[in-house]
Amino acid sequence: SQQGEEDPQALSIQEGENATMNCSYKTSINNLQWYRQNSGRGLVHLILIRSNEREKHSGRLRVTLDTSKKSSSLLITASRAADTASYFCATDRYGNNRLAFGKGNQVVVIP
Amino acid sequence: DVKVTQSSRYLVKRTGEKVFLECVQDMDHENMFWYRQDPGLGLRLIYFSYDVKMKEKGDIPEGYSVSREKKERFSLILESASTNQTSMYLCASSLWGGGRRADTQYFGPGTRLTVL
Numbered sequence: 001s002q003q004g005e006e007d008p009q010a011l012s013i014q015e016g017e018n019a020t021m022n023c024s025y026k027t028s029i030n031n032l033q034w035y036r037q038n039s040g041r042g043l044v045h046l047i048l049i050r051s052n053e054r055e056k057h058s059g060r061l062r063v064t065l066d067t068s069k070k071s072s073s074l075l076i077t078a079s080r081a082a083d084t085a086s087y088f089c090a091t092d093r094y095g096n097n098r099l100a101f102g103k104g105n106q107v108v109v110i111p
Numbered sequence: 112d113v114k115v116t117q118s119s120r121y122l123v124k125r126t127g128e129k130v131f132l133e134c135v136q137d138m139d140h141e142n143m144f145w146y147r148q149d150p151g152l153g154l155r156l157i158y159f160s161y162d163v164k165m166k167e168k169g170d171i172p173e174g175y176s177v178s179r180e181k182k183e184r185f186s187l188i189l190e191s192a193s194t195n196q197t198s199m200y201l202c203a204s205s206l207w208g209g210g211r212r213a214d215t216q217y218f219g220p221g222t223r224l225t226v227l
Contacts, residue, residue: 030213031213033215033216035216035218040199040221040223042201042219042220043201043218044218045216088153088154090216097142097159097161097207097213097214098159098213101153103151103152103153104153
């Protein structure tokens with residue numbers, strides 16, 4: 001899982017399988033966001049979950065948030081080769097419109 | 112459609128040169144950010160700005176300065192480039208969330224800077 005101090009995690013799966021990645025954080029937050037980065041490109045926002053939400057869906061993405069454990073997970077169902085990317089979680093723990101990013105999870109989907 | 116553009120995708124400069132990286136957003140966002148991204152270190156915030164002519168230091172401001180003369184443009188300046196500033200530089204913008212809330216950030220495509 002990512003939490004800023006840990007090394008990035010790597011995941012290699014077959015097309016059609018589900019991919020799950022985790023993120024943990026240390027301080028209270030108002031929201032947690034997930035971003036995707038394709039190789040050599042900028043980050044793209046995927047989903048935002050607020051601290052009073054436990055689960056959120058967007059297409060093939062499912063995000064959960066457990067504020068008691070200070071953790072979140074991102075599930076990509078029925079993965080495709082195009083899902084190959086790095087996935088970052090980010091929290092608003094600074095409280096001044098800054099985001100704190102994790103170090104990312106690299107996902108490789110094999111066709 | 113939301114758009115953040117950066118002046119160059121690839122840039123090669125010599126040690127000691129003054130380097131300007133430009134970022135423009137067309138979404139009327141209040142906040143703009145400059146990050147650098149290095150393998151194993153993730154995204155590190157250099158500077159951010161929440162209004163014209165306002166700037167705040169991020170986690171690694173040393174060796175950098177910024178300029179925000181217009182709302183849509185945020186420039187990152189390397190006064191005297193050094194080899195340890197070779198990196199991917201990412202610009203982002205967001206609406207003002209108000210108080211503690213941080214809104215979605217929209218990123219540019221990045222500038223890969225090499226300092227020789």
